[in-house]
Amino acid sequence: MASTVEKRGISGDAKMLSDAKVRAAKPRPKSYKLSDANRLFLLVTPSGGKLWRYGYAYDGKQKTLAFGAYPQVSLSDARMKRDEAAGLLAEGHDPNVVKKLKIEATMEAARQTFEKVAREWHENAKAQWASVHAADVIRSLERDVFPTIGELPIGQLTPPLVLAVLREVEARGSIETAKRIRQRISAVFVYGIAQGIVKDDPAEKLGAVLKPLRKGRQPAITDLVPLRKMIIAAEEDYARPVTRLALRLLALTAVRPSELRGAEWVEFEGLNGPEPLWRIPSSRMKGDLDRKDELNGDHLVPLTPQAIAVLKALWPLTGCGPLLFPSNRHTHRPMSENAIGYLLNRAGYHGHHVPHGFRAAFSTIMNEWAEREGKEHDRKVIDLMLAHVPTGKVEGAYNRAAYMPRRRELALSWAAMLTDGLPDPEELSERPSKVMGEHSRRRLPSPVAADFRFPSRMKAA
Structure with a gap:
């Protein structure tokens, strides 16, 4: 019976193919073969295609293995593939089956992206962590790693690719965050090695080339635009609404974090009037015993x-309670001294800005503003707003209520600059929370009405 493929070409004992013969082969009405040695042949189709094929017998059956098309696969490449297939036959393997298994393995490797393996690692490991830490770990990967290398096959990642991710984190000043992320990336690779997904860990040695941690004064962002960017990032975290609002008030007032944490509603005066004031008792202020006992030692x-x-x-x-920022578990105790710091850390600013850093930011930005505006006199007012006692003054001889009209003007300028582009505080209280303990306590009506007024006496409602 006649074959659909015209049996024309060079016989097995004739000369082998050459590049010139392959290039010169022209299409014919029917497909035909040009044979090379050891059952390798070129199938020329009527449309002009030139396809490399290898004929072989396996388990009593005649089979054909495709090697690709010419010129993408050259004559020498086709012979190399033929020799590899012949070697598999000699070992008892079917070259077609081996080829299909390799294709499937390659496709499976492509499916094993870094993000997929990282989420499997996190799911496997999170039982040993506190829930807050587990959430921090996956959020750091989602923020700083997945957008860059998450979709890449984990087996194709190299040290330079991983280092580029870490350099991006370092570039925003988050030195310690970069070190922690390297450890987490490395842990993902160790998990992948154990699962047989990858063979080595390209993040293992990168710790030696990351930037060292800064030492000395507490870190602070003192440029207005990056400061606003940091606040936005932190306020998007799945934190308690109370913690988000504490961060915003700390940034606006530039008080010490300890003074904010202990704030009580009774300390606030005139909230419904034109000149609202927060009077922080001298007993809660930083200073010596003379100040704490001083009659007029309150910070305004x-x-x-x-x-x-x-x-x-x-x-x-x-x-409903005395404290503005109570602990989630114990309403009569202030929030944790680490709550706002952890919020900044989760946003990726560990080692770059701490809660106390808002005081440095206020001082730097407002003093530069005063210099640009030609208001050198404002320097002493800014120091007074930070509760700094000028050189040569003693605690008891310092007028803490001085320059109040100007202090209010500077506070207005600072607030306008700081909150430009920030969401409304009401939105912060409505965002998703990772701890919803507030809802287990009695809540007051939401003050959304334009005519809302605080109680005349600020104490537990």
Whole structure:
């Protein structure tokens, strides 16, 4: 019976093919073969295609293995593939089956992306961690790693690719965060090695080339635009609404974190009037015993409309108790001293900005502003707003209520610059929370009405 493929070409004992013969082969009405040695042949189709084929017998059956098309696969490449297939036959393997297994293995390797393996690792490991830490770990990968290398096959990642991810984190000043992320990437690779997905860990040795941690004064972002960017990033975290609002009020008032944590509603005066004020008792202020016993040692913080908006958003959450920022577990105790710091860390700013850093940011930005505006006199006012006692003054002889009108003006300028582009505080209280303990306590009505007024006496409602 006649074959659909015209049996024309060079016989087995004739000369082998050459590049010139392959190039010169022209299409014919029917497909035909040009044979090379050891059952390798070129199939020329009527459309002009030139396809490399290898004929072989396996388990009593005649089979054909495709090697690709000419010129993408050259004559020498086709012979190399033929020799590899012949070697497999000699070992008892069917070359077609081996080829299909390799294709499937390659496809499976492509499916094993870094993000897929990382999420499997996280799911496997999170049982040994606290829930807050487990959430921090996966969030750091989602923020800093997955956008760059998450879709790449994990087996194709190299040290330079991983280092590029870490350099991006370092570039924003988050030196320690970069080190922690390297450890987490390395842990993913160790998991992949154990699962047989990858063979080595390209992140293993990168710790030696990362930037060293800064030492000395507490880190702070002192440029306005990066400062706003950091606040936005931190406020998007799945934190307690109370913690988000604490961060915003700390940034607006530039008080010490300890003074913020212990704030009580009774310390706030005139919240419904034109000149609202936060009077921090001298007993809660940093200083020596003379100040703590001083009659007029209270620190006065003029409140801006932006700060009042924070208090309005906070009132339904904690207005039932004495503290503005109580612990989630114990309402009579202040929030953890680490709560705001952890919030900044989770946003990727560990080692770059701490809660106390808002004071440095306020001082630097406002002093530069005063210099640009030609208001050198404002330097002493800014120091007073930070509760700094000028050189040569003693605690008891310092007028803490001085320059109040100017202090209020500077507070307004600072708040306007700081909150440009930031979301409304009411939105912060409505964002998803990882700990919803506030809802287990009695809540006050939300002050969304334009005519909302705080109680005349700020104490537990």
